[in-house]
Amino acid sequence: MMVTFLPRWAYLVSMASRAAIASPQYQMARYCGAYPIDRACNPQDAVLGGGNDSLQKIVGKFMLGKLDRYETYGEDSKVALQVMMTDLTAAHRAEIAKRYYELGKKQGSLDPNSIGGKSTSGKAQQLGSDAKSVLNGDANVATAVLGSYTTKYKILRANSTGIQARITIRNSISASSLTHYATGYGTSAERFVSRWVDNDGIIAFGGAAHQQDMTIVFRAVIPARGGVMGGPPMQ
Numbered sequence: 001m002m003v004t005f006l007p008r009w010a011y012l013v014s015m016a017s018r019a020a021i022a023s024p025q026y027q028m029a030r031y032c033g034a035y036p037i038d039r040a041c042n043p044q045d046a047v048l049g050g051g052n053d054s055l056q057k058i059v060g061k062f063m064l065g066k067l068d069r070y071e072t073y074g075e076d077s078k079v080a081l082q083v084m085m086t087d088l089t090a091a092h093r094a095e096i097a098k099r100y101y102e103l104g105k106k107q108g109s110l111d112p113n114s115i116g117g118k119s120t121s122g123k124a125q126q127l128g129s130d131a132k133s134v135l136n137g138d139a140n141v142a143t144a145v146l147g148s149y150t151t152k153y154k155i156l157r158a159n160s161t162g163i164q165a166r167i168t169i170r171n172s173i174s175a176s177s178l179t180h181y182a183t184g185y186g187t188s189a190e191r192f193v194s195r196w197v198d199n200d201g202i203i204a205f206g207g208a209a210h211q212q213d214m215t216i217v218f219r220a221v222i223p224a225r226g227g228v229m230g231g232p233p234m235q
Contacts, residue, residue, distance in 0.1 A: 028040075028041075034161070035161050036157055036159060036164075037157055037158065037159065037161060037162050037163060037164040037221050038164075038221060039075075039164065039219050039221060042156075042157070042164075045156055045166070045219065046074065046075055046076070046219065047072065047074040047075060047166075047217040047218075048074035048075065048076045048077075049072055049073070049074045049076070049077065050071060050072060050073030050074055050076075050077035050078075050079055050080070050216075051073075051077060051078070052077065052078045053077075053078055053079070054078045054079070054082060055078075055079055055082055055141065055142055055145040055146070056141070056145065058079065058173070059145060059173070062173050062212060067173070067212045068212065069211070069212055069213065070212070070213050070215075071212060071213075071214055071215070072214075072215045072216075072217065073214060073215070073216045073217070074217055074218070075217065075218035075219060077216075079142070079214075079216055080216055080217070080218040082141060082142040083142045083146075083169060083216055083218070084218060084220070085142070086140050086142050086143045087140055087143070088113055088140075088143050089167070089220070092110050092151060092153070092167065093165075093220055093222050095110055095111070096110070096153050096155070096163070096165050096167075096220070096222060097163065097222045100155060100158065100163055106154065106155040107152070107153060107154040107155065108152065108153065109150065109151070109152050110151040110152065110153060111151075112148065112149065112150045112151065113143060113146070113147070113148055113149050113151075146169075146171045146214075147171070148171075149169050149170060149171035150169070150170050150171075151167060151168070151169050152167070152168045153165045153166065153167050153168070154166050154168075156219065160224060161223065161224055162221060162222050162223040162224040163221075163222050163224075164219055164220070164221050164222075165219065165220050165222065166217065166218075166219050167217070167218055167219070167220055168215065168216070168217050169214075169215070169216040169217075170213070170214070170215055170216075171213075171214045171216070172211050172212065172213050172214065173211065173212045173214060174211040174212075
């Protein structure tokens with residue numbers, strides 16, 4: 001039997017190639033080539049910021065007048081994480097997929113979470129649901145705290161494995177938006193708070209109750225229908 005020995009330089013090149021192929025960087029690049037919709041594969045598209053305060057803590061800061069008038073909460077923030085977990089976001093993800101796969105729409109506005117547009121019984125039901133979420137701290141606590149807000153989406157990339165969409169939510173925190181548990185929705189008491197307490201109302205607690213306009217931005221990965229997303233390589 002003939003035994004062939006590689007020259008030392010060829011042996012070293014072979015070992016280096018094996019090491020490169022086995023490296024986490026190579027495995028990640030290979031994975032991202034197949035699944036470019038994974039958020040980990042395009043971190044440059046992430047909108048970051050907003051800190052690690054939960055929505056409950058932000059409400060506390062609002063009451064103390066410690067919030068800036070404008071703030072963007074990116075996908076690394078606690079706020080964005082809480083919003084991602086809600087039933088409403090799950091419904092929005094399904095709607096984005098439907099619009100893309102059935103209509104080819106890559107961006108647009110989604111149905112807003114509009115409490116004011118509901119019937120009297122609908123508002124009462126929403127109030128009870130919100131109170132339960134806040135009390136239990138369940139997955140829908142973000143919807144309960146935020147109340148009414150608008151949502152837009154834009155698909156950043158798509159392939160046979162699914163789509164990656166950027167979801168942008170705009171919401172305002174004000175004194176009247178946080179007193180619904182006491183005033184109800186669309187009541188004279190709510191209108192009183194809105195007129196005299198919000199922003200620079202005559203009893204606005206020295207400006208502490210000024211409104212904060214929030215922008216919440218995060219990317220959602222929606223697997224193709226019937227498709228199975230892989231996972232990033234173990235490191």
